[in-house]
Amino acid sequence: MVMTITSARPDPRTPVMTAAGLRRGLVAALPFILSNGLAGLVMGLTYKGLGLGALQAILFSLLLYSATAQAIILSMWASPLPIVAMVIACIATNSRYLLMGAHLRQLFDGLANRKILPSLFLLADASWLMTSSDAERNGPDAGYFLGASIPMAVGWIGGTALAYVAPLTANGSLRLAAALLPTMFIATLIPSQWKGAKSLWPWLTSGVVALVVARFVDPSWSMLIGGGCGTLVSMMAKTDG
Template identity: 30%
Template sequence: MNAPRVVFTRAGFWRGIRGALALMPAMLPFGLVVGVLADARGLSTLESALMSALVFAGTAQLVALELWADPAPILGATLAALVVNLRMAPMGAALAPWLDRLRGWKLWGTLATLVDNSFAMSVADQRAGGRDAALLLGIGFGLWVFWVASTMVGHAFAGVIRLPAGHPVLFASLATMLALMVPLFRGRVDILPWAVAGLTALAAHKAGLGQPWPVLAGALLGAAVGAWRARVV
């Protein structure tokens, strides 16, 4: 049986934009937190905007900002962001029925703006029989524009109030990261790998290893235990 023909239409793109609008209110606090942290780490408005526009990955940006120092640990931040974003590989595989049929700017623009929310909405549409791959680009592009704007608003707000280093509100970055992890937790099956990841990272930190090695050690060992558990269950 031939696979259903995939299309890429203007109507699909605008349907994606409308879908992104529903996600923006929940995205706003996260963007503001990233903007505030960028200001606290000494990034200018332009640097903050460029980070959001080029990286467009909230969790990776939080990780990079948490590691930020003078001089900036470019290699460490890059490795940590890579570990955080490894989940994009299986996302691309799941969306292959659409992505494999795109070329040029349609493919690269879609991949550049792919995030968790656009993935979830597009996979649901795909499984329901949807054939318009422009939906994925519309959602991603809409969220990208809003993300850059919200982080810039957060940066501007932080510049007005000038929060001192160590202010309690900066704990929001850790709280946001923890909140993002909650929907990913699948119950008892995840307890062991998550516990191993956390304890490994803590042990590496207590051993005096600087960032990003605790993050990398925890992520790699936790992933290894998760893969082993998936094979034996």
Template identity: 25%
Template sequence: MSSSRTQALSAASFSEEIWRGTLATLPILIGILPFGLLLGAQAAQKGFSVFNLTLMTGLNFAGGSEFAAIALWSSPPHLLTILMVTLLVNSRHLLMGAAFAPSLAHLPPRKALLALFVMCDESWAMGVADVARRKAAGLYPSFSTGFYVGVAASLWFTWVIATSLGVVVGPVLGDITRWGFDMAFPAVFLVLLKGMWKGLRSGLPWLVSLICAGTTYHYFPGAAYVPVGAASGIIAILLLNRRVS
């Protein structure tokens, strides 16, 4: 087969994988859209312009820390507090990136870093699930760059557009939480967890993490529930694996 023919087939395969990732993300986008509108509406109440919020959501791309930053925003803003809370809330990305890194080992550093830059909870969960499916099917490499591009790009564009639109329509709609928009994100996470479910035993660390994070959130202010939930889940995994070995 000629090199030009091989390159054409490779390009077609890559575009097909992008399309597969985009289609797979559609149900998630339905949940992200109202949540983005909610963030935009809250940002508008704090005086954010479309440009300001687009810059924040496009460069940070982490909804949890952005909601925390908007909630803490004041005039003048306490930047150090916002920075520390953002780092705390986004600390889960350290674990997510470490878990994802082996799947990216075959990529050049610049591509791997770009993949990690656009990594969020949804793209990570969908990427990990797709890697597992491709491994089970004997496909190599198990990480599909095209699929991940389709997923991450769809999530990024939808999030940036939805949050920016929320700044515009938020003042007109008023308190949009009365329509239940704030339940969109938990619903999205339940869908992602369902897709990663591997049985009761593997779900025990999730339960431990949920209980510890929920208890911390109820009794302690701030975002301490994030590292507590992550640490308790890791400890539960280590204890379960130790018991098996």
């Protein structure tokens, strides 16, 4: 599969994939090497605490490339692995990518699939937001999307690997704190999800149902059942805004 990157754009409204966009995205996203690197490092420490080897940990961060999905999968860790529940959790937690992808289709419709589909391997919340913003200013450029995605991926995967290279260990209190990082990862996403009083009842429902399921049924299903019930309450509102 050959991905062609052109050097100029013919029309500001026409979707393109340019080298200039690639450079612009790379530069704009450089700070993510540090922030994703730190997050990847703590994720790597958590994998290390679970006893996973470096290869498996790096493959997790490379192939899943999703802090949310990886954190939730870690919370479901058991032997044998509950693969079906993990796949469902992946689908549920990454469902937002369906909408991001649908939005990117609106931006890049007309570009050959061989250009855009490989880049979507690196789709992340931040790269999508940055690309949407850049498209409004400079027109839709898939080169920008790819360029912005690369530092984020390098930080995340590199950070995971660093946990195995650096002389860091997780014992006692440190091990406990590291095991809590997935929950903290998700907590950092909460402020961006808050929609005022409209979020109150759905979130209360999600929390209470999750608590009951985790305590009396099976902790592996608490997120899906609790979140599903809360989402149904959200849907009772007339508008989503």
